[in-house]
Amino acid sequence: xxxxxxxxxxxxxxxxxxxxxxxxxxxxxxxxxxxxxxxxxxxxxxxxxxxxxxxxxxxxxxxxxxxxxxxxxxxxxxxxxxxxxxxxxxxxxxxxxxxxxxxxxxxxxxxxxxxxxxxxxxxxxxxxxxxxxxxxxxxxxxxxxxxxxxxxxxxxxxxxxxxxxxxxxxxxxxxxxxxxxxxxxxxxxxxxxxxxxxxxxxxxxxxxxxxxxxxxxxxxxxxxxxxxxxxxxxxxxxxxxxxxxxxxxxxxxxxxxxxxxxxxxxxxxxxxxxxxxxxxxxxxxxxxxxxxxxxxxxxxxxxxxxxxxxxxxxxxxxxxxxxxxxxxxxxxxxxxxxxxxxxxxxxxxxxxxxxxxxxxxxxxxxxxxxxxxxxxxxxxxxxxxxxxxxxxxxxxxxxxxxxxxxxxxxxxxxxxxxxxxxxxxxxxxxxxxxxxxxxxxxxxx
Amino acid sequence: xxxxxxxxxxxxxxxxxxxxxxxxxxxxxxxxxxxxxxxxxxxxxxxxxxxxxxxxxxxxxxxxxxxxxxxxxxxxxxxxxxxxxxxxxxxxxxxxxxxxxxxxxxxxxxxxxxxxxxxxxxxxxxxxxxxxxxxxxxxxxxxxxxxxxxxxxxxxxxxxx
Amino acid sequence: xxxxxxxxxxxxxxxxxxxxxxxxxxxxxxxxxxxxxxxxxxxxxxxxxxxxxxxxxxxxxxxxxxxxxxxxxxxxxxxxxxxxxxxxxxxxxxxxxxxxxxxxxxxxxxxxxxxxxxxxxxxxxxxxxxxxxxxxxxxxxxxxxxxxxxxxxxxxxxxxxxxxxxxxxxxxxxxxxxxxxxxxxxxxxxxxxxxxxxxxxxxxxxxxxxxxxxxxxxxxxxxxxxxxxxxxxxxxxxxxxxxxxxxxxxxxxxxxxxxxxxxxxxxxxxxxxxxxxxxxxxxxxxxxxxxxxxxxxxxxxxxxxxxxxxxxxxxxxxxxxxxxxxxxxxxxxxxxxxxxxxxxxxxxxxxx
Numbered sequence: 001x002x003x004x005x006x007x008x009x010x011x012x013x014x015x016x017x018x019x020x021x022x023x024x025x026x027x028x029x030x031x032x033x034x035x036x037x038x039x040x041x042x043x044x045x046x047x048x049x050x051x052x053x054x055x056x057x058x059x060x061x062x063x064x065x066x067x068x069x070x071x072x073x074x075x076x077x078x079x080x081x082x083x084x085x086x087x088x089x090x091x092x093x094x095x096x097x098x099x100x101x102x103x104x105x106x107x108x109x110x111x112x113x114x115x116x117x118x119x120x121x122x123x124x125x126x127x128x129x130x131x132x133x134x135x136x137x138x139x140x141x142x143x144x145x146x147x148x149x150x151x152x153x154x155x156x157x158x159x160x161x162x163x164x165x166x167x168x169x170x171x172x173x174x175x176x177x178x179x180x181x182x183x184x185x186x187x188x189x190x191x192x193x194x195x196x197x198x199x200x201x202x203x204x205x206x207x208x209x210x211x212x213x214x215x216x217x218x219x220x221x222x223x224x225x226x227x228x229x230x231x232x233x234x235x236x237x238x239x240x241x242x243x244x245x246x247x248x249x250x251x252x253x254x255x256x257x258x259x260x261x262x263x264x265x266x267x268x269x270x271x272x273x274x275x276x277x278x279x280x281x282x283x284x285x286x287x288x289x290x291x292x293x294x295x296x297x298x299x300x301x302x303x304x305x306x307x308x309x310x311x312x313x314x315x316x317x318x319x320x321x322x323x324x325x326x327x328x329x330x331x332x333x334x335x336x337x338x339x340x341x342x343x344x345x346x347x348x349x350x351x352x353x354x355x356x357x358x359x360x361x362x363x364x365x366x367x368x369x370x371x372x373x374x375x376x377x378x379x380x381x382x383x384x385x386x387x388x389x390x391x392x393x394x395x396x397x398x399x400x401x402x403x404x405x406x407x408x409x410x411x412x413x414x415x416x417x418x419x420x421x422x423x424x425x426x427x428x429x430x431x432x433x434x435x436x437x438x439x440x441x442x443x444x445x
Numbered sequence: 446x447x448x449x450x451x452x453x454x455x456x457x458x459x460x461x462x463x464x465x466x467x468x469x470x471x472x473x474x475x476x477x478x479x480x481x482x483x484x485x486x487x488x489x490x491x492x493x494x495x496x497x498x499x500x501x502x503x504x505x506x507x508x509x510x511x512x513x514x515x516x517x518x519x520x521x522x523x524x525x526x527x528x529x530x531x532x533x534x535x536x537x538x539x540x541x542x543x544x545x546x547x548x549x550x551x552x553x554x555x556x557x558x559x560x561x562x563x564x565x566x567x568x569x570x571x572x573x574x575x576x577x578x579x580x581x582x583x584x585x586x587x588x589x590x591x592x593x594x595x596x597x598x599x600x601x602x603x604x605x606x
Numbered sequence: 607x608x609x610x611x612x613x614x615x616x617x618x619x620x621x622x623x624x625x626x627x628x629x630x631x632x633x634x635x636x637x638x639x640x641x642x643x644x645x646x647x648x649x650x651x652x653x654x655x656x657x658x659x660x661x662x663x664x665x666x667x668x669x670x671x672x673x674x675x676x677x678x679x680x681x682x683x684x685x686x687x688x689x690x691x692x693x694x695x696x697x698x699x700x701x702x703x704x705x706x707x708x709x710x711x712x713x714x715x716x717x718x719x720x721x722x723x724x725x726x727x728x729x730x731x732x733x734x735x736x737x738x739x740x741x742x743x744x745x746x747x748x749x750x751x752x753x754x755x756x757x758x759x760x761x762x763x764x765x766x767x768x769x770x771x772x773x774x775x776x777x778x779x780x781x782x783x784x785x786x787x788x789x790x791x792x793x794x795x796x797x798x799x800x801x802x803x804x805x806x807x808x809x810x811x812x813x814x815x816x817x818x819x820x821x822x823x824x825x826x827x828x829x830x831x832x833x834x835x836x837x838x839x840x841x842x843x844x845x846x847x848x849x850x851x852x853x854x855x856x857x858x859x860x861x862x863x864x865x866x867x868x869x870x871x872x873x874x875x876x877x878x879x880x881x882x883x884x885x886x887x888x889x890x891x892x893x894x895x896x897x898x899x900x901x902x903x904x905x906x907x908x909x910x911x912x913x914x915x916x917x918x919x920x921x922x923x924x925x926x927x928x929x930x931x932x933x934x935x936x937x938x939x940x941x942x943x944x945x946x947x948x949x950x951x952x953x954x955x956x957x958x
Contacts, residue, residue, distance in 0.1 A: 272558030
């Protein structure tokens with residue numbers, strides 16, 4: 001009996017000791033907040049085997065570098081600081097060398113001719129401190145497509161590091177302006193998002209305004225004063241042909257495509273009243289979406305096509321409203337001091353960007369679709385017409401400086417800013433520029 | 446150029462109503478209109494009158510209603526139009542640049558239509574009047590002050606061939 | 607012995623069983639030994655690492671120094687102390703502990719806690735009544751707390767509420783009762799006395815738990831007096847790592863942490879990373895814990911990788927690495943800081 005008891009006691013005691021110690025006794029530290037600085041990146045000039053690929057290697061490296069740096073999220077370290085020199089894509093990085101210069105990411109690439117007309121590009125993205133390959137790919141393309149491939153590589157790198165789609169393989173359509181402000185000549189123009197490959201699309205004979213891309217990129221819709229009759233037109237990028245949209249009794253303007261590309265929404269002004277109309281591009285049926293004595297204009301679909309945000313002065317001053325795509329359930333969303341205009345719904349669906357006018361100044365801002373969380377990201381004498389990058393991270397708009405005291409007008413130029421309000425950059429154009437519109441990712445079609 | 450002739454004729458019409466002598470009419474002169482401003486015709490007759498050629502009316506900021514001044518100008522326009530029934534006009538609506546592009550196009554149209562409706566109410570035939578809006582695209586004056594902006598918020602009546 | 611005899615007598619009826627039991631009885635010590643060994647081996651194989659660390663329980667590390675009381679490490683206390691920029695009435699901004707994240711309790715339940723826990727209040731019945739009428743506008747997690755630490759905090763929160771609302775009420779007693787949190791103004795005077803005593807005790811508890819008091823308090827971190835609370839999940843035995851040292855590690859890691867502020871959903875992210883250190887404070891390995899989300903959520907992956915990079919970048923700073931504080935000050939207790947759990951939260955207001 002005693003032996004049993006003693007055994008039991010020891011057994012139970014051991015069990016107790018074992019079980020009573022707590023499960024986790026690890027030291028835990030909270031880190032809240034971070035800083036934000038461009039990620040130091042090593043981007044050695046791409047290697048190449050045949051000497052005639054050298055040109056492509058250098059040019060593509062430059063394009064990738066300027067793309068990544070323009071986003072404000074990457075800071076490419078100067079080539080002179082690099083300790084390792086790659087000979088080919090099979091060369092393994094010596095992480096110690098790259099860590100020594102504090103590169104967080106490393107991009108290693110190689111270009112070579114596949115045949116007479118095609119080149120092959122390989123690249124690898126490394127996490128230097130974790131000593132790990134993050135991404136690698138090989139692309140083949142016609143030699144004259146080298147720019148697009150460089151943009152696509154920059155997009156892959158951007159996507160792998162930030163987790164979001166890039167925006168480098170895109171184009172911008174805008175209005176190129178020349179001449180005295182009292183007799184301005186305006187032309188449709190198109191270019192890559194970095195300003196390269198610039199092309200004028202119209203000759204300036206007729207006033208043209210507010211161009212927008214169709215989602216499938218084949219067409220641009222815009223307003224033209226051809227024949228002294230302002231109407232919405234469609235411009236086919238490939239053929240260069242222009243076609244009037246519908247047969248409306250009054251001026252049509254402010255056109256935009258629906259996300260599926262089958263419909264066009266726009267304003268029509270007739271008899272002193274402006275309302276929003278929708279036209280089905282397949283059936284050419286027209287539907288009136290707003291019926292009010294106020295001015296309704298600048299309509300824009302949500303990315304899912306279910307709602308439309310627009311500008312109306314029915315409250316006495318310009319404000320932003322949301323309605324269903326069929327025109328029902330109109331709801332006001334802007335309530336701040338000032339006038340709100342040109343609403344554009346982010347492709348991510350999480351913000352609506354707008355132009356705000358208050359206190360004699362103009363602003364570009366964003367708000368949530370319920371109207372809350374208003375934040376201003378740019379300001380000036382005149383800043384207007386925000387357009388979203390396809391990943392919803394960058395807002396592009398145009399800025400016009402005030403004329404000086406002698407009446408000499410200020411310049412009109414396109415700028416872009418991150419939605420966090422940082423990294424405002426100017427887009428270089430051959431002449432003055434306004435009304436920018438950003439295309440979707442070309443590679444997504 | 447048509448604008449200029451209309452202005453001249455308007456001046457003549459005014460003058461002919463009150464002067465005893467018939468002034469010289471200047472309509473034979475081909476005057477080139479500069480892009481900057483509308484040339485105002487100097488009345489020829491001795492009687493000084495300060496009536497300026499009025500082919501335009503002005504509006505308040507973000508407004509499209511006709512002021513008393515505007516109404517007075519438009520009355521004269523209507524009289525001239527009724528006296529010249531074979532002419533047609535285009536009312537151009539304009540705004541200053543302190544607003545956004547789309548909205549200003551709509552506002553310009555509102556202003557032009559306000560003028561058109563008034564002329565119709567004064568007995569001018571509706572078929573003779575067309576409207577067009579230029580929004581903020583065709584300012585009359587460049588400047589970053591109220592003097593310039595007020596000059597740009599206008600509706601201009603242009604006589605067509 | 608008596609029990610055994612009884613068993614034997616019963617066993618006679620099952621001869622086979624009886625025989626087996628006899629064998630067992632003969633070799634009883636052996637059997638017991640084998641069983642116990644099996645139990646220990648079984649428990650050890652199921653990651654029973656903490657058994658080793660439990661040895662620190664027996665070592666009283668907690669040193670009470672009258673001039674400088676050190677801190678017990680509790681992961682579920684607020685990570686750092688906030689200096690209040692005081693706006694009377696915005697008391698919600700004071701509390702930023704982990705408890706606040708849980709949904710707020712119904713007022714009935716929390717008042718129940720208060721009445722049971724109100725110490726030093728002589729008029730406990732009166733105070734209970736008062737709390738019942740006070741509409742609890744604290745956002746403390748009353749119903750969803752699981753540990754005693756949280757329990758105490760919710761009490762504290764409601765106590766604070768009571769205190770401040772009564773203070774407010776005192777001030778606005780003359781004016782119209784605009785405050786809708788206190789309905790019965792007639793109990794004003796009687797509440798005063800009980801509140802005074804409550805205030806005293808609350809102030810004591812408040813300072814004890816390290817909350818900034820409702821009045822302006824200039825918090826000098828060296829003079830910080832906090833008491834750890836035993837129990838709860840994730841308690842640790844690093845009882846002598848002071849708040850300022852812990853903050854320093856967090857600050858240094860923050861400086862190494864570079865993120866893209868526009869990443870979608872970064873506002874609601876919490877990245878947990880386990881770091882393995884060697885005896886000299888160098889990083890041996892870094893592991894991101896939420897593998898599932900890492901694989902699915904590309905935005906999470908992006909932020910998680912940046913946090914992992916932050917650890918490596920800080921480690922590469924050699925002597926400036928935040929982890930060097932361990933071999934420097936806590937060389938003897940390597941077992942306690944061999945692995946660290948780092949919890950990265952990108953947004954605490956804004957990115958600096």
